[in-house]
Amino acid sequence: MRLYDIVVNRIREIQELSTDKEPVTNLSTSATLAAEITLISTVLIAAIMLRKINNILMIMVVLGLFIALIVAMPIMPRLRKEQSDSFNSMVFYVLLALTIIITLFYWGVRNV
Amino acid sequence: MNPLIPIMVILPITCALLLNLIHTKERSVKILAIIVGIALPVIPLLANYGIHYFGGYSPLIDNPQMAQGLPDMITQSALNLFHPAITYSFTSAQKIFVFILGLIAFLAIFTSLSEIKKASGVYAFLMFMGTAAVTAILLSDDIFNLYVFFEIAALSQVGIILASRTEKSYETALKYLFLGSIAAPMLLLGIGFLLGLTGNVNITDIIYSINTGLVDPQNPVLLLACGLIFFGWLYGSGLPPFHSIKSAVYSKALPHGAALLQAFSVFTFVGLGIIILRIFSFLPFTQVAIIVVSLLAMVLGITMALMQSDFKRMIGYLAVGELGYIGIGLGLGTALGITAGLFQAVNEAIITAFIFIGFGTILYKTGITDTNKLGGLMVENPKVALLVMLSGFAMAGVPPFNAFQSKLQLVQASITAGLPELGIIMVLLSIVTFMTFMKAFYTIYLRPKPSELEIKNKEIPWATIISLVVLLLICLILGLFPHIVTGQLEQLAQGLI
Numbered sequence: 158m159r160l161y162d163i164v165v166n167r168i169r170e171i172q173e174l175s176t177d178k179e180p181v182t183n184l185s186t187s188a189t190l191a192a193e194i195t196l197i198s199t200v201l202i203a204a205i206m207l208r209k210i211n212n213i214l215m216i217m218v219v220l221g222l223f224i225a226l227i228v229a230m231p232i233m234p235r236l237r238k239e240q241s242d243s244f245n246s247m248v249f250y251v252l253l254a255l256t257i258i259i260t261l262f263y264w265g266v267r268n269v
Numbered sequence: 270m271n272p273l274i275p276i277m278v279i280l281p282i283t284c285a286l287l288l289n290l291i292h293t294k295e296r297s298v299k300i301l302a303i304i305v306g307i308a309l310p311v312i313p314l315l316a317n318y319g320i321h322y323f324g325g326y327s328p329l330i331d332n333p334q335m336a337q338g339l340p341d342m343i344t345q346s347a348l349n350l351f352h353p354a355i356t357y358s359f360t361s362a363q364k365i366f367v368f369i370l371g372l373i374a375f376l377a378i379f380t381s382l383s384e385i386k387k388a389s390g391v392y393a394f395l396m397f398m399g400t401a402a403v404t405a406i407l408l409s410d411d412i413f414n415l416y417v418f419f420e421i422a423a424l425s426q427v428g429i430i431l432a433s434r435t436e437k438s439y440e441t442a443l444k445y446l447f448l449g450s451i452a453a454p455m456l457l458l459g460i461g462f463l464l465g466l467t468g469n470v471n472i473t474d475i476i477y478s479i480n481t482g483l484v485d486p487q488n489p490v491l492l493l494a495c496g497l498i499f500f501g502w503l504y505g506s507g508l509p510p511f512h513s514i515k516s517a518v519y520s521k522a523l524p525h526g527a528a529l530l531q532a533f534s535v536f537t538f539v540g541l542g543i544i545i546l547r548i549f550s551f552l553p554f555t556q557v558a559i560i561v562v563s564l565l566a567m568v569l570g571i572t573m574a575l576m577q578s579d580f581k582r583m584i585g586y587l588a589v590g591e592l593g594y595i596g597i598g599l600g601l602g603t604a605l606g607i608t609a610g611l612f613q614a615v616n617e618a619i620i621t622a623f624i625f626i627g628f629g630t631i632l633y634k635t636g637i638t639d640t641n642k643l644g645g646l647m648v649e650n651p652k653v654a655l656l657v658m659l660s661g662f663a664m665a666g667v668p669p670f671n672a673f674q675s676k677l678q679l680v681q682a683s684i685t686a687g688l689p690e691l692g693i694i695m696v697l698l699s700i701v702t703f704m705t706f707m708k709a710f711y712t713i714y715l716r717p718k719p720s721e722l723e724i725k726n727k728e729i730p731w732a733t734i735i736s737l738v739v740l741l742l743i744c745l746i747l748g749l750f751p752h753i754v755t756g757q758l759e760q761l762a763q764g765l766i
Binding site for chain 1: 441451493576698704712
């Protein structure tokens with residue numbers, strides 16, 4: 158119940174900051190919780206694939222991610238805010254992605 | 270030479286230009302659009318497999334007459350094999366892709382002509398122009414020609430959103446255009462680097478140059494070109510970081526327009542994705558990058574869909590999330606994985622069009638897309654509600670629909686490739702997709718009707734119902750007989766590994 162209240166409060170906080178005037182309903186809170194669990198479980202399962210590189214690295218990353226994600230909960234309302242229709246944030250992430258891709262394609266090809 | 274190959278592109282372009290000229294004559298617009306719309310899926314079925322050289326300039330090795338009298342430094346070198354003309358290649362895989370794209374284009378145009386009060390020649394022009402551009406992307410073996418059509422497809426998409434005239438459609442179209450002005454020049458720069466290194470824009474010739482050592486495969490400029498083309502691919506298909514704008518694009522278009530726009534994204538994804546795999550398959554990191562971006566698309570797309578209360582935006586995010594499944598298949602790099610990924614692309618294009626047109630009936634009857642303001646629509650039209658429910662089942666991968674087969678094959682491919690984690694994630698996200706859809710279905714159809722909701726007293730057009738039934742039948746046929754498609758795609762998959 159405590160987690161549910163935290164999620165409701167965080168959705169309210171974010172909606173007050175944005176121009177979005179949607180009501181915080183039982184349905185939207187449940188959807189946020191479901192999305193939260195999906196995100197955390199998917200990230201942790203994906204991190205297990207690091208076993209292809211090194212088993213110890215995989216264990217360290219999975220444990221680290223698990224602790225970080227639990228501490229950072231709830232993540233979805235913040236993620237939703239980051240993925241808003243704001244043009245500034247879209248351009249920021251596009252340029253960030255371009256930088257990462259170009260860097261990794263040079264470094265990654267020579268090291269993976 | 271097969272004249273039907275270029276006609277797949279030339280016919281919709283000619284029709285688009287004619288529609289623009291006669292845009293005020295409603296009856297003529299309707300007749301021309303329907304006739305050419307029917308021809309779009311029929312031509313790929315009639316065309317023979319083969320290669321078309323524009324201008325008739327085949328490689329010298331296939332054209333001894335032209336090679337006569339030329340010095341040995343040309344006829345005895347790689348120049349003898351190179352393709353001087355813009356080349357279109359039509360194989361069994363292209364047949365399936367162009368047929369499905371043509372069919373979706375026809376159904377979208379057919380539905381739009383019946384749902385819009387006054388048929389718009391400009392709107393139909395944009396739909397045909399986009400279809401022609403994406404068909405060219407699928408057929409072209411010339412990377413610069415592909416870029417030209419990539420830009421035409423992007424502009425057509427912007428035009429379709431502008432012509433939809435929904436709330437904030439102008440703002441979204443401009444944002445998409447501006448982001449395109451970052452991504453598309455990067456793609457062109459990547460193509461320019463490839464041209465600079467290999468002296469060629471023909472994809473087969475570029476691969477030849479890399480494989481035979483004419484170009485150093487570890488050349489940093491080649492790696493940069495790969496990164497830039499990869500970035501352009503993300504924009505064209507709507508993968509992260511372009512997932513937000515792509516889902517906004519779908520949600521601001523009219524439902525029939527969105528059905529076509531998502532097909533453009535899926536087939537641009539496939540067309541460019543295949544080219545990236547063909548040219549850069551010697552770099553194992555390319556496959557890793559494809560898998561990482563696809564995973565991101567799946568997780569962000571599907572979780573964000575769950576958070577939406579606007580049903581058009583929800584489907585938009587789901588469409589982006591489903592692209593991830595295709596990418597996983599391509600990224601696995603095995604014959605089974607690539608076949609399953611391409612099969613998923615065909616299925617996704619059909620199912621998302623089915624969902625967009627199905628949910629479009631709600632917009633048609635109420636003019637509302639916010640699920641908080643909807644409810645009780647099951648009583649209004651239970652048959653359409655059933656069709657919409659089945660479209661959601663198909664997207665989530667419920668048997669006996671087509672996505673069940675492709676998702677099952679993807680899970681099998683991931684296990685065979687030694688990455689069962691990907692299979693678990695795909696199953697998990699399919700369940701969440703189903704949950705997302707059922708949340709929307711419950712709020713729109715099953716819960717009591719809000720007292721302030723006004724339902725327009727007009728029948729859903731028969732053209733819309735026909736489109737939904739046709740799409741449902743295709744989902745069922747491909748679900749029961751998947752080899753109809755997978756048999757055609759295996760050849761391409763074998764060639765890519």
